[in-house]
Amino acid sequence: MTTFSYENGISDVPLLGVTIGHKLKETVKQFPQREALSVPYQNYSVNYKQFWQQIEEVAKGILSYGIKKGDRVGIWSANRYEWVLVQFATARIGAIMVNINPAYRAAELKYALKQSEVKLLIMSKGFRKTDYMAILNEVRAACIRLRDILVIDKHWQTMLEAGKKISTQELEEIEHDLQFDDPINIQYTSGTTGFPKGATLTHHNILNNGYFIGRRLGYNENDKVCIPVPLYHCFGMVLANMACITHGACMVLTGEAFDAEVVMQTVQDQKCTSLYGVPLMFIAQLNHPRFPEFDFSSLRTGIMAGASCPESTMKDVREKMNMKQVGICYGMTETSPVSTQTFVDDDDYRRCTTVGRVHPHIEIKIIDPDTGKIVPRGSKGELCTRGYSVMLKYWNNPEATASVIDEGGWMHTGDLAQMDEHGYVKIVGRIKDLIIRGGENISPFEIEEFLLNHPAVKDIQVIGVPDFKYGEEVMAWVILKNGMQVKQEELKKYCQGQIATFKIPKHWKFVAEFPTTVTGKVRKVEMREISAREISVSHR
CATH class of the missing domain: 3.30.300.30 (ANL, C-terminal domain)
Incomplete structure (x- = not known):
């Protein structure tokens, strides 16, 4: 009998049927004194109780700009604690946070601001040698919906002061009106045709994806997750932030940009138990001349994603960096993002040659791109995924949405894949010209x-x-x-x-x-x- 390339992530753990704010509040009640967010380079550290209070202040501050449920609030900044506060503050008031890549230049910024109709842009002064205000001044006249600019380095305290006019009761009434299927985030992702498309994600999408990523890695309130990956990307804001807040773990930011030595120092000083990165980041640390000087004994797990990992690198990460339970994830922004993930006890061969097995509550299948029929296991075809993780839509782009989500609710990834007899998936190429x-x-x-x-x-x-x-x-x-x-x-x-x-x-x-x-x-x-x-x- 032929076994087809289909897997269903059966789970006895139910999906979280609540908003991000609701789940975070539960975590705060459970672990009020546990460290929530640590950013050594900004001399910043808060426990979950303080984290919740600061998020409330920022939420009120954003409301003081006249932002309402469904309004778009852009965030244009590299990694810093304010970014994280904005992420959760916008979720608590129902505003849709628009992630803007810190590397964007004038044409890209103009497109993102106009296409999503951002009303309030929260931004840093710049990134590396780039002057953000100079770039913004080039394009602002064309962004007619953009009403207000909040430069973090100049206006942060003023915004918090303005928020004091908003009562806690008013904020709670707004929160009470939110539904977990409401859109909460727009992330621009490159496609094969046209300009970047705004993948529109809900509370339900990213909260549950982070929750089940954390479960597969065995996270709890004793974990500290080192995050050198960018927050504007799902890797940072979902795989890291959402995985942490759903399990009471601590988010640790290393800096505005990746620096191998700083990451290693942070792991040692903060006694991190988990470390994230693309394979290139791990290779940079392993090859750093000061690598032998650092203590990685606190590490247990982490995530490697974004590209395949050489088996020799995987072996070194597990043995020399003590990440015995490192995981591999596969996904795309449109699926919140993770669809498959390895298990903590998988061997190095599966970590290096596959992207793991299907996530809980998600379906995957591999089809013949020409006929749409599911192919036998071991055969190549297009990987498709269905379930809670599939995005709501591409923002203001119904044609592009219909081109990737079919009538059955399947998201067509454009990736060529194979599934083995145990359900492990291997990515072998791309249909999409990406x-x-x-x-x-x-x-x-x-x-x-x-x-x-x-x-x-x-x-x-x-x-x-x-x-x-x-x-x-x-x-x-x-x-x-x-x-x-x-x-x-x-x-x-x-x-x-x-x-x-x-x-x-x-x-x-x-x-x-x-x-x-x-x-x-x-x-x-x-x-x-x-x-x-x-x-x-x-x-x-």
């Missing part, structure tokens, strides 16, 4: 559309090519207009300050034509093969 560089999803179309505005560019195709450090790097094949000459340095400069640095192509190839099929469709597969060979030869 570049994944160091865990960042990059839309080739978005880069192509931008560079087509350059006066010398006639046509362009952007692809991902293999890269040892990041998994993939961005490459552009360019056809110039007749009689026009331009060097790659000029095109790179054209991109700087307009699109995020990680999207700017590293490799360039100027050609007279692209390889095509007999019907004229560009063959990006062939382009990738040619480029991979040429890059490999040039590096010898």
